[in-house]
Amino acid sequence: MKTLVFLEDHEGKLQKDSLGVLSKAASLDGEVEAVLLGTQVAGLAGEAARFGAARVHVMEDVLLAKPLPQPRIDALETLVGERGFDTILFAATVLSADIAAGLAARLDAGLNWDLTDFVVEDGKLVGKRPALGDSVYVDVGWTSEPRLALIRSGTFEPEARADAGDAEVETFESRLQDFSLAAEMVEQAHEESEGPSIEDADVIVAGGRGLGSPENFALVEELAKALGGAVAATRAVVDAGWYPYAAQVGQTGKTVSPKLYIACGISGAIQHKVGMQSSGLIVAINKDPNAPIFEYADLGVVGDLHEVVPKLTELVRQRKAA
Numbered sequence: 001m002k003t004l005v006f007l008e009d010h011e012g013k014l015q016k017d018s019l020g021v022l023s024k025a026a027s028l029d030g031e032v033e034a035v036l037l038g039t040q041v042a043g044l045a046g047e048a049a050r051f052g053a054a055r056v057h058v059m060e061d062v063l064l065a066k067p068l069p070q071p072r073i074d075a076l077e078t079l080v081g082e083r084g085f086d087t088i089l090f091a092a093t094v095l096s097a098d099i100a101a102g103l104a105a106r107l108d109a110g111l112n113w114d115l116t117d118f119v120v121e122d123g124k125l126v127g128k129r130p131a132l133g134d135s136v137y138v139d140v141g142w143t144s145e146p147r148l149a150l151i152r153s154g155t156f157e158p159e160a161r162a163d164a165g166d167a168e169v170e171t172f173e174s175r176l177q178d179f180s181l182a183a184e185m186v187e188q189a190h191e192e193s194e195g196p197s198i199e200d201a202d203v204i205v206a207g208g209r210g211l212g213s214p215e216n217f218a219l220v221e222e223l224a225k226a227l228g229g230a231v232a233a234t235r236a237v238v239d240a241g242w243y244p245y246a247a248q249v250g251q252t253g254k255t256v257s258p259k260l261y262i263a264c265g266i267s268g269a270i271q272h273k274v275g276m277q278s279s280g281l282i283v284a285i286n287k288d289p290n291a292p293i294f295e296y297a298d299l300g301v302v303g304d305l306h307e308v309v310p311k312l313t314e315l316v317r318q319r320k321a322a
């Protein structure tokens with residue numbers, strides 16, 4: 001297997017999910033290489049090597065400065081044509097999903113998306129993917145090469161390799177098509193936020209409809225702050241406009257796997273569960289002892305969150321101060 005992993009960077013840092021996919025690919029047999037596209041990205045090659053890339057292909061061009069898919073599709077088409085990769089992997093993001101779909105069309109290749117694992121079985125690459133509202137897992141394959149795959153966000157933890165050497169860096173060039181340069185990025189805004197993002201956080205405190213009002217998200221935010229964690233939300237409260245979509249966890253939101261997930265006023269519907277079930281320790285605070293979340297929580301507190309959460313926050317603050 002000769003695998004290429006597309007690495008996405010933001011503000012000079014490689015995305016955690018990209019490194020997770022790279023680590024996983026490197027844990028399988030075969031050659032694993034990575035590609036960096038942008039301006040001033042060559043400096044990230046060492047990091048890519050640490051997480052398993054034997055060789056890093058780099059294309060730097062001012063026309064790749066903005067996170068737009070089309071020029072990247074041109075560059076990847078050139079690279080794959082020159083180097084003959086049989087597998088091309090992407091960690092799913094808005095940008096990489098566009099790139100993967102465009103590249104699949106250019107190469108007339110098959111793209112499997114939303115994979116939560118990939119393994120080699122009987123010498124063949126097999127993707128694992130949730131289906132039917134995440135209630136079952138199915139095996140998916142490819143009928144031709146190259147095989148393209150998008151991996152669900154939060155699926156793999158990046159694991160640095162003890163045996164990692166220096167990166168072999170190779171620069172390449174690609175002609176960018178006129179039509180690929182037609183789109184312009186007019187504005188890019190960043191949401192103001194404090195603390196870690198929910199994809200990166202070791203601790204997540206999540207709020208649901210049980211909070212009763214958007215103002216009560218302050219309770220969840222205070223606890224998250226005390227624990228140095230991030231705030232997440234259910235779809236019910238996002239749909240109600242209580243909290244931004246970026247914080248939504250679940251089937252139609254993000255998949256997270258923190259060490260600790262504290263669910264406050266969340267019933268634990270299957271569509272929420274699929275986004276957080278791989279968390280290390282799940283703590284649920286709910287006033288209904290029959291809430292489904294207690295079926296899979298490691299620790300359950302039956303009580304009114306308006307009483308429990310502020311006390312918990314106070315306790316955490318006291319312990320930290322001690």
Ligand SMILES: Cc1cc2nc3c(=O)[nH]c(=O)nc-3n(C[C@H](O)[C@H](O)[C@H](O)COP(=O)(O)OP(=O)(O)OC[C@H]3O[C@@H](n4cnc5c(N)ncnc54)[C@H](O)[C@@H]3O)c2cc1C
Nearest residue numbers: 208209210234235236250251252253265266267272287305
């Ligand atoms: C196609 C599809 C996709 C979906 N995608 C997602 C998704 O990505 N993410 C997601 O989260 N949902 C998703 N949903 C919605 C999901 O089915 C649930 O409706 C949703 O998760 C419920 O959110 P909730 O737990 O906040 O609200 P509820 O189900 O209303 O639960 C509120 C809970 O708070 C408890 N409570 C109330 N007051 C208190 C109190 N004072 N103290 C303590 N506990 C209290 C209640 O006992 C209850 O268990 C999806 C649904 C569909 C059909």
